[in-house]
Amino acid sequence: MDACGLIVEYNPFHNGHLHHLVEAKKESSASCMIAVMSGNFLQRGEPAIIDKFHRTRAALAGGIDIVLELPFVYAVQSSDLFAKGSVQTLNEIGVSSICFGSESGTTSNFTSSYEIFKEKETIFQAELRKNLHKGLSFPDASKHAYEQIGLTSDEMDLSQPNNILGFSYIKEILDHDLAIKAFTVKRTKSGYHDQTISSTIASATSIRKQLLQEGHITEHSASTFPNSTKQQLTDYYHKTAVWHNWEQYFSLLQYRVMTMDHNEIAAIHGVDEGLEYRIKKTAKHAQSLYEWVDAIKTKRYTWTRIQRVFVHILTNTKKEHIQLIKTNESVPYVRLLGMTKQGQAYLNQQKKAMNVPLVSQLTHHNSPLLISEEKASNAYYSILKPSLRRDFIKQEIGPPIII
Amino acid sequence: MDACGLIVEYNPFHNGHLHHLVEAKKESSASCMIAVMSGNFLQRGEPAIIDKFHRTRAALAGGIDIVLELPFVYAVQSSDLFAKGSVQTLNEIGVSSICFGSESGTTSNFTSSYEIFKEKETIFQAELRKNLHKGLSFPDASKHAYEQIGLTSDEMDLSQPNNILGFSYIKEILDHDLAIKAFTVKRTKSGYHDQTISSTIASATSIRKQLLQEGHITEHSASTFPNSTKQQLTDYYHKTAVWHNWEQYFSLLQYRVMTMDHNEIAAIHGVDEGLEYRIKKTAKHAQSLYEWVDAIKTKRYTWTRIQRVFVHILTNTKKEHIQLIKTNESVPYVRLLGMTKQGQAYLNQQKKAMNVPLVSQLTHHNSPLLISEEKASNAYYSILKPSLRRDFIKQEIGPPIII
Numbered sequence: 001m002d003a004c005g006l007i008v009e010y011n012p013f014h015n016g017h018l019h020h021l022v023e024a025k026k027e028s029s030a031s032c033m034i035a036v037m038s039g040n041f042l043q044r045g046e047p048a049i050i051d052k053f054h055r056t057r058a059a060l061a062g063g064i065d066i067v068l069e070l071p072f073v074y075a076v077q078s079s080d081l082f083a084k085g086s087v088q089t090l091n092e093i094g095v096s097s098i099c100f101g102s103e104s105g106t107t108s109n110f111t112s113s114y115e116i117f118k119e120k121e122t123i124f125q126a127e128l129r130k131n132l133h134k135g136l137s138f139p140d141a142s143k144h145a146y147e148q149i150g151l152t153s154d155e156m157d158l159s160q161p162n163n164i165l166g167f168s169y170i171k172e173i174l175d176h177d178l179a180i181k182a183f184t185v186k187r188t189k190s191g192y193h194d195q196t197i198s199s200t201i202a203s204a205t206s207i208r209k210q211l212l213q214e215g216h217i218t219e220h221s222a223s224t225f226p227n228s229t230k231q232q233l234t235d236y237y238h239k240t241a242v243w244h245n246w247e248q249y250f251s252l253l254q255y256r257v258m259t260m261d262h263n264e265i266a267a268i269h270g271v272d273e274g275l276e277y278r279i280k281k282t283a284k285h286a287q288s289l290y291e292w293v294d295a296i297k298t299k300r301y302t303w304t305r306i307q308r309v310f311v312h313i314l315t316n317t318k319k320e321h322i323q324l325i326k327t328n329e330s331v332p333y334v335r336l337l338g339m340t341k342q343g344q345a346y347l348n349q350q351k352k353a354m355n356v357p358l359v360s361q362l363t364h365h366n367s368p369l370l371i372s373e374e375k376a377s378n379a380y381y382s383i384l385k386p387s388l389r390r391d392f393i394k395q396e397i398g399p400p401i402i403i
Numbered sequence: 404m405d406a407c408g409l410i411v412e413y414n415p416f417h418n419g420h421l422h423h424l425v426e427a428k429k430e431s432s433a434s435c436m437i438a439v440m441s442g443n444f445l446q447r448g449e450p451a452i453i454d455k456f457h458r459t460r461a462a463l464a465g466g467i468d469i470v471l472e473l474p475f476v477y478a479v480q481s482s483d484l485f486a487k488g489s490v491q492t493l494n495e496i497g498v499s500s501i502c503f504g505s506e507s508g509t510t511s512n513f514t515s516s517y518e519i520f521k522e523k524e525t526i527f528q529a530e531l532r533k534n535l536h537k538g539l540s541f542p543d544a545s546k547h548a549y550e551q552i553g554l555t556s557d558e559m560d561l562s563q564p565n566n567i568l569g570f571s572y573i574k575e576i577l578d579h580d581l582a583i584k585a586f587t588v589k590r591t592k593s594g595y596h597d598q599t600i601s602s603t604i605a606s607a608t609s610i611r612k613q614l615l616q617e618g619h620i621t622e623h624s625a626s627t628f629p630n631s632t633k634q635q636l637t638d639y640y641h642k643t644a645v646w647h648n649w650e651q652y653f654s655l656l657q658y659r660v661m662t663m664d665h666n667e668i669a670a671i672h673g674v675d676e677g678l679e680y681r682i683k684k685t686a687k688h689a690q691s692l693y694e695w696v697d698a699i700k701t702k703r704y705t706w707t708r709i710q711r712v713f714v715h716i717l718t719n720t721k722k723e724h725i726q727l728i729k730t731n732e733s734v735p736y737v738r739l740l741g742m743t744k745q746g747q748a749y750l751n752q753q754k755k756a757m758n759v760p761l762v763s764q765l766t767h768h769n770s771p772l773l774i775s776e777e778k779a780s781n782a783y784y785s786i787l788k789p790s791l792r793r794d795f796i797k798q799e800i801g802p803p804i805i806i
Contacts (some may be wrong), residue, residue, distance in 0.1 A: 287793065
């Protein structure tokens, strides 16, 4: 049985993802579709609107056969580490292909760009360093560096967010010579960052924004995502009376920062160049998370970067916790969140050949990554009522979801 | 102008304190009465029901001339460090006498006990260690050790809480040969720990308990404390809709512990002998602070000890933060919270002769103790609404209260 991996930061809100899935099935002709999904915190440095278990159910009901968790330490990261975690997870589970969405939509452009990049990598790195030194943010600095080596052309524009991610996947595969075929499908209609729902294929950001603003599923937003998602959103809200968003964590985070010393903030992953002083100084004046991020933001520190740092403070993720994954070649385990019967058959076929353990529960902490996972999960649920908190955390030690 | 110091953990709820003040004035014939008061967290490891600034106003309105803050790092401690901080603070401000309440009520019994203690200190220490080794709690272990050297007799029963504190004051004075005369007045009617209001001189514990249970000031509880206190309690509640108690901090503390590694909990002051495992293990099951403490409690770990550890986790107070005060002979500064005109005159007279700075605002952090003070204050107010939190924290950088 062949499997194809989807490295969307799997967010089941999205008719676009269904479209992507259909395309991926067609292109790969694989009989098992595997999604690597971020856990409770997303790449852009935000809590997921509903937890990973409910999103897993939505993904399985929507046509995915196996849902794997992208370990927390890879999830809330810039594209390189995010790609490393996702691609290596899919490689360990033995997929023969991966399919990713991109603005480009042409697979060959990615591979030819990789060759150009490899050839001119020294120039790229020097430009990148120079730009960072000038005080540019990482996205701006790398955009200009790509410009310098001709990778922001119409064929391959590496200033587009999904192209950047896709390029990182390709890089991970080719750098490590993995036996995975990669192909891309074109992102249709709405871009990654669009904030208004403009068609039935809307960006996850815009849907999330509308849901949180309206506080319920409007007819309009309902048309943009599958029924399986609607059901899980409703179910989660029914149980918890919560759809997670950053503002709900504001008091916790402010309390935390205001009881930390500067050197403790500086030990948190992502806090560099004296950012700890800026975070601490602005903490006491902020009356909301939005105000706080806005007060910290500069040309160098983007909104996304600050949000990621906030996730790492909230979850107590230190530089030392991340160091490990920078040096490791692959992921230390593969975590199974859920599967269908078809997925189960695939796993039975693959399990023996795997080089790393297939983990479903957090009970046995053999890996420091699982400890980080547990802390992230504890932080995520901390805004629920005490009794719910306990029950939802228990999901982490339950069996995988099977539908 | 002569000053007399009151080392009550000044809690202005208490008609007993008024009585104590009257007695102290009479006995000392001093014209300036100075109280050393715990800040926002009390010796027993609990948040104060209203903040230190409102309690300062109550104390000044109730007849105290100067209110000094016992630094946080000394306040939530067993009697030795608590006594060191309070006595040394009063010594630095130049009091000629101190007056403390005790079950004994006879000053000469304290001094003669000190002599017996000094003579038999080696036996005492050996007994104490032996008892601790057996697994007894510190209070039980020292009680039995005092028994061994004959200091639990009717004349001087060092198993009584106020006698223990008083004895620690005397020890601090005589060990350091301070030019302070000490005398004691008998604690009337209600003991330190009494939980029901049985007379108009009630224990602070029982009053606090009734206030929190009833949620308002009943006629019955009103009769047990001065009008100045009643006014500040009402005022604080009117502004914040909060009377502080541990349960309000439960979610914060649980979140905190559940995102800490074992070694981080072990670094917190008061966490010894593997207590970190017990704290962490019980965290996920607890649905209230009461339940949590109850789950941790053993013969060795008393309720008070666990509550103190909880204060230190909440405020992020590590062993290294406390190490400093263990080795220092005296306090590094004296913090002024409030004064009357009379108090101001006394301070003008004393200021030049002082060996340590007289501090009123937290703006200039010259001392690590002030950083701990700030963190404790931030943690204390973290349960208020964001706008109130900011305003109340600002009091820390305001001028002292003058009435």
